[in-house]
Amino acid sequence: MPAVWDPAAxxxxxxxxxxxxxxxxxxxxxxxxxxxxxxxQSLEQGxxxxxxxxxxxxxxxxxxxxxKEGASLALKIEQAALESNAASARELIPQFTAYIDSIKPLMxxxxxxxxxxxxx
Numbered sequence: 001m002p003a004v005w006d007p008a009a010x011x012x013x014x015x016x017x018x019x020x021x022x023x024x025x026x027x028x029x030x031x032x033x034x035x036x037x038x039x040x041q042s043l044e045q046g047x048x049x050x051x052x053x054x055x056x057x058x059x060x061x062x063x064x065x066x067x068k069e070g071a072s073l074a075l076k077i078e079q080a081a082l083e084s085n086a087a088s089a090r091e092l093i094p095q096f097t098a099y100i101d102s103i104k105p106l107m108x109x110x111x112x113x114x115x116x117x118x119x120x
Contacts (some may be wrong), residue, residue, distance in 0.1 A: 004099070005106050010066030021065075022111040028061050029104060036100075039077065039093055043086060051089060052081035058096075065107070070099050 007021075014020045035054050042050035059074035073096040080088035 004067070004069055005103050006066040006068065007107075007110060008066070009068075010064075013064055013066065018110070025065060025107045025110060028065060029108065031061075032058075032100065036097065039096075043089055043093065046086065048081040048084055048086065048089075052078050055081060067103055067107075070096065070103065073099055 010021055011018065014024070035058050038054035039051060039058075042048070042054060055074045055078035059071050059078060062068075062070035062074060073092060077089050077092045077096060080086070080092060
């Protein structure tokens with residue numbers, strides 16, 4: 001089974017700056033509830049343009065943070081919205097939510113790991 005999160009890829013994106021990565025992860029999870037609500041509400045309201053926008057934002061953030069599976073699921077939601085396929089989006093959002101719920105402890109634990117220099 002492929003890794004659900006690739007911290008090495010995420011660190012590479014921030015030139016090895018672990019403190020920056022930890023901050024970006026914290027910001028993502030601070031903003032995530034708003035975007036998750038936007039996914040749900042836009043789908044319920046039939047606003048596929050808003051659904052597409054929220055999914056697109058999540059896709060970019062997750063891709064940058066090395067969460068390829070999450071970015072892929074967000075892309076599928078985005079594509080479903082672009083294709084006016086609400087039924088597909090409705091099936092994908094719970095999968096996406098479960099993925100985020102499963103990956104959050106892994107990503108947040110990065111801040112608890114000692115730095116390479118032994119600093120905390």
